[in-house]
Each structure stands twice: as C-alpha cells, then as structure tokens.
Amino acid sequence: xxxxxxxxxxxxxxxxxxxxxxxxxxxxxxxxxxxxxxxxxxxxxxxxxxxxxxxxxxxxxxxxxxxxxxxxxxxxxxxxxxxxxxxxxxxxxxxxxxxxxxxxxxxxxxxxxxxxxxxxxxxxxxxxxxxxxxxxxxxxxxxxxxxxxxxxxxxxxxxxxxxxxxxxxxxxxxxxxxxxxxxxxxxxxxxxxxxxxxxxxxxxxxxxxxxxxxxxxxxxxxxxxxxxxxxxxxxxxxxxxxxxxxxxxxxxxxxxxxxxxxxxxxxxxxxxxxxxxxxxxxxxxxxxxxxxxxxxxxxxxxxxxxx
Amino acid sequence: xxxxxxxxxxxxxxxxxxxxxxxxxxxxxxxxxxxxxxxxxxxxxxxxxxxxxxxxxxxxxxxxxxxxxxxxxxxxxxxxxxxxxxxxxxxxxxxxxxxxxxxxxxxxxxxxxxxxxxxxxxxxxxxxxxxxxxxxxxxxxxxxxxxxxxxxxxxxxxxxxxxxxxxxxxxxxxxxxxxxxxxxxxxxxxxxxxxxxxxxxxxxxxxxxxxxxxxxxxxxxxxxxxxxxxxxxxxxxxxxxxxxxxxxxxxxxxxxxxxxxxxxxxxxxxxxxxxxxxxxxxxxxxxxxxxxxxxxxxxxxxxxxxx
Numbered sequence: 232x233x234x235x236x237x238x239x240x241x242x243x244x245x246x247x248x249x250x251x252x253x254x255x256x257x258x259x260x261x262x263x264x265x266x267x268x269x270x271x272x273x274x275x276x277x278x279x280x281x282x283x284x285x286x287x288x289x290x291x292x293x294x295x296x297x298x299x300x301x302x303x304x305x306x307x308x309x310x311x312x313x314x315x316x317x318x319x320x321x322x323x324x325x326x327x328x329x330x331x332x333x334x335x336x337x338x339x340x341x342x343x344x345x346x347x348x349x350x351x352x353x354x355x356x357x358x359x360x361x362x363x364x365x366x367x368x369x370x371x372x373x374x375x376x377x378x379x380x381x382x383x384x385x386x387x388x389x390x391x392x393x394x395x396x397x398x399x400x401x402x403x404x405x406x407x408x409x410x411x412x413x414x415x416x417x418x419x420x421x422x423x424x425x426x427x428x429x430x431x432x433x434x435x436x437x438x439x440x441x442x443x444x445x446x447x448x449x450x451x452x453x454x455x456x457x458x459x460x461x462x463x464x465x466x467x468x469x470x471x472x473x474x475x476x477x478x479x480x481x482x483x484x485x486x487x488x489x490x491x492x493x494x495x496x497x498x499x500x501x502x503x504x505x506x507x508x509x510x511x512x513x514x515x516x517x518x519x520x521x522x523x524x525x526x527x528x529x530x531x532x533x534x535x536x537x538x
Numbered sequence: 539x540x541x542x543x544x545x546x547x548x549x550x551x552x553x554x555x556x557x558x559x560x561x562x563x564x565x566x567x568x569x570x571x572x573x574x575x576x577x578x579x580x581x582x583x584x585x586x587x588x589x590x591x592x593x594x595x596x597x598x599x600x601x602x603x604x605x606x607x608x609x610x611x612x613x614x615x616x617x618x619x620x621x622x623x624x625x626x627x628x629x630x631x632x633x634x635x636x637x638x639x640x641x642x643x644x645x646x647x648x649x650x651x652x653x654x655x656x657x658x659x660x661x662x663x664x665x666x667x668x669x670x671x672x673x674x675x676x677x678x679x680x681x682x683x684x685x686x687x688x689x690x691x692x693x694x695x696x697x698x699x700x701x702x703x704x705x706x707x708x709x710x711x712x713x714x715x716x717x718x719x720x721x722x723x724x725x726x727x728x729x730x731x732x733x734x735x736x737x738x739x740x741x742x743x744x745x746x747x748x749x750x751x752x753x754x755x756x757x758x759x760x761x762x763x764x765x766x767x768x769x770x771x772x773x774x775x776x777x778x779x780x781x782x783x784x785x786x787x788x789x790x791x792x793x794x795x796x797x798x799x800x801x802x803x804x805x806x807x808x809x810x811x812x813x814x815x816x817x818x819x820x821x822x823x824x825x826x827x828x829x830x831x832x833x834x835x836x837x838x839x840x841x842x843x844x845x
Contacts, residue, residue, distance in 0.1 A: 272579075272640035304609050308633030312658045322629045326615030333579035351619045 234259045234416035238429020239278040240295035240463060241455055242422035243285035246356070248526025250286065255355035259412040264341065264360045265368040265397055265432030266379045270318050271309060273328035274335055278429070279345055279360060280327060287352040298323050317385045342406045359412065361433045364403035368428050369396050379428065388465040392472040395427055400435035413442040418537055421452035423518060426485050427469040443489035451492040451536040453518060453529070454479040458498045462519060478502065483511045492536040494518060494529070512536065541566045541723035545736020546585040547602035547770060548762055549729035550592035555833025557593065559841070562662035566719040571648065571667045572675040572704055572739030573686050577625050578616060580635035581642055585736065586652055586667060587634060594659040605630050624692045649713045666719065668740045671710035675735050676703050686735065695772040699779040702734055707742035720749040725844055728759035730825060733792050734776040750796035758799040758843040760825060760836070761786040765805045769826060785809065790818045799843040801825060801836070819843065
C-alpha cells in the first residue's frame, strides 16, 4: 500500500507516472484542499480536480489543470452579469462543481463527494481530501490579505508575499481514512508539490504531521525545486518569505522531520551532500516530468528510495 | 402604463410585438413562476428567462426558449455523474441560473434577482415575478403527482392529467409592485399563455385575481387556443381535465370574471357570438405570431380592444 500527499499539477503528473508502475488500487492520495473556494455559488476544489482529471487521462495537456478540449461559454456569459470571471471555469468542468456543490448542500462531506466524483471517472486510486473541514490558504501581502486564488490567478502571483496562513487549520481534523492511510502504508510519498501552499496545508491539519513523523523511515519526498527554481507555479515567490531556501536543500530542511529520503533532480546532484548532512538520504533522478515515461521512471526511483 | 400577465414562449412572442408599438418603459410584465424549479442546485425560472431572452432578442428562434447559438457541454458532462439531464440547460443559460441562484442564496428576493438580470440584458420593460414566494405547479396523473417540468419535459406531456394544483399558492403574496402595477395600469393584458399552468398560477396568488376583477373594463386577454388547439405547448392536455373547453370560448369563460375583452383568431371568428354572450367583447385578429410584424399587429389590435 502506498500513500501520497499531493497538491495540484506537479503531483498529478507524478501520480500518473506512479500508477504505471504499481497497482493503482494500492494507491491512496491525500490531497490539499486549502486552495478550495467558492465561485458563483459553486465549491471548487482545484487540486482534487487536477489529480482526478489527470489520473483519468482527461486533463488539459497544456495547462495541466482543467479538461482537455474544454469550452468556456458559461463563464463568458457570466461577465454579462458583472461577475468576476478571472477564475476560468470550463463548461465541462462546471459539471463537476455543480455535482459536488449539490452533494455538499445535500449534506455530503467532501470525502463522500470526492468518492462519487472519482468513481464516476473510473479511478482506481483512492483520493482523500486532507480534511472535510474548511481550511483556506490566505496570502498576506503589503496591501492586505488575499485568498489563494485571488493572489495566484487574479493577481498572477505579483503581490509580494509577507506571510501565509491556513485559515481554519487549527480547528480541522484529518478526513476519514487519512491517518489510517498514513499509518498503514508500506511507502509514503510527498509528491513534487509546492512545500508552502500544497504540502504545507496538509501538514497543518492537526495529527497529520505527527502521523508522518512516526513513519519517517518510510517517507520519501520529491523536490519540486530544480536548480533553484520551481518547474511551474509560484513556489519561489512563497518559500523565501516563509524562510525556506528556494532550493532542494531548503525543501530537505523543511521535510527532514518526516522524510527520510528526498529525490532531487540530476541538475542538483551537487547538493546531495548538503541534504545528507541534514539526515535525509538524497536520491538523484530525472525529476522534470516532460512525459509519462519520465514520470513513471521518477515514480520507480522514488519508491526505490525507501524500498 | 400597460401591465401584462405572462407565461413563457407565447407570451414572450406577444410581448416582443408589444414593445414595438408602445414605449417599452411603459410596460410591466407579471410573470408566472410556478414552473420554477431546482436543477443541479440551481434555481431555474423558465418563464422569466423566456421573456427576458425574447425581449432582449437573444432567444433561440426555433424553440422560443433558451438562447440562440447555445451549447450544451456542461449538461452533457453532468451525465457522467449520473445526474438527470432531461432538462437541457445550455451553457450560456447556466450563467443566468448561476447568477440568480447566488443572489437568492445571498438573501436577495426573486424580484431583486430578476431586476438585476433584466438590467444586465438592457430591458426597458419591468419584469416582476408573480410572487417572491415559492409556488410550484404539481400535475396529478393516474400514476402519481409530478413536478411541472417532470410532466412537461421529462414525460413529454404524455401522462394523463387528472388534476393540477399550485403548491404554496395559498400562503404566497404578490411580489412587490404587482398589485400596484395592476391597480395603476391604463391597460391590462393577459398574454396568449396556457390558461391552466401559466395564467392560472398568477391568479392563484391571493390578491391578484381580485385586483384584476376590479379593473375588468381595462383588461383584455388574447386566446392561446386557435381552432380548438394550442399553437404550441400542452394547453389542450390540461384544459379538459380542469373542466375548461379547449376553445377560445372556454378561455373566455375562464377569463370572463376579470376580462372585458378577448382577442380571438380570425379562424375562430364564428365563435365571437358565443363569447359576446358571456359578456366578453370578442375581437378578431390574426393571433398566430409567425413573425415580429404579426406580433406587433396583434399587440396593436389587443390594445385597441380596451382603448
């Protein structure tokens, strides 16, 4: 049994590789939900959907999020009503948000809604939201606090980040199955996701970090930072302000309490010694997932790190 | 000032003619809302939308409802989740339902939401829902009771109708402005709509029928029945079971308490005497609105009936 902690696009690509090299039904994915937000009365779970669509092979191959061949008629029509339309929900994607929101309003938990959605897509891996409670990443900037998607999408990560907090995390509980999936896994993976806003919120749910620490010898991470830069996304804009060096070494320092090994890119091999000095085994691999074959090889190397 | 009672497609076509022959800003339309229902967590108001889209010139010219050039990507995607998709909401139409539902959930009344929607479409006439309360047409069939859209759309009007009731009507109140619009209008029009399920629910809102009766000499109806048949829609399937003769005479008998005149089709001119015998002035005109020019002429003839 394998349990992975996942954010959005990078994690989704990694997991697509993983399910090529292990039995997909042996995989449980604990997904960040602190990017979730309400748009036009619909509850949107960007990371759950990115992982779902990617594992189903239905994702937009260019963006990594959203559905392939998507249209945007509804969101464009919403602009007539003066609605903010910077969060570009596709027409087919809307079906997911409509279905999930209806289930939630009818009293289902996010876990239950996620199980229905992933079943509809025929996914063999089990996807669990990190929590069924509402946790929301808030980005503190000199001009005030922004919701995650406001900073990330609307403001295109431009406002300087002076702090990040996970609203609601203190009062949240892990979703059903999360702690068991961590306790009982043979191998635990921290996908190549943003350490601050993708993995950070999962660790902020009381109980999850401790559960990982208890399994440290079975936990391996994959650095999302290659040669001092994120492959995609705003990790560099967030790690510095949070006191994390924007490098695989910074990631190792952040994860060392619960990761016994970290997979770093071949381009960062020179840093292996610094990582080992932190008490974390450094495994060098090709981490730039340019295609599914590379992702599968990376998954194999990652699993081998704690085999 | 002109106030019109309206259902869906027939009324919308008539009103499009009306606003060609009078100042559109002098027109108030009181719209049936008993066909409203929830689909996929969204509140859908079919008649309000048909009238809005038609007055905006944006309606689908073939169906009379929905938007021209519409796509159906979202509703088709909902079928993946096992959702009933017989009620075909278009992608651009969804924007209206998303916007309205958000406003309602935020505490707006249907009147307020309607004012926002019609303003967004630049409509000069004022559209008022008959009530801000929830009234729902229920169709009684030998197999049990159906919601209006279940009988009309899903079952294609096939189940025999043994009764019709307007759930919630007794406890409802006219929406703000409705009674004033009736009391203060120079002319009152009953659009060519289904007497049972379009005009019937409006009359079932306590206070509205009495207000019309008090203005009877200024109220003129347009028969939706031509030569014993509705132009479109299921009026014939509903009038009989409700004890209404499926003819312009049956309409006259139904409306005589509050209509002093009824416009009937040239093809029904032979019935004029029967209608006059009921104390209702019969006005013969071309009521088959094949194009906007015919609709405008019909509106002119209708206004003249009580001038």
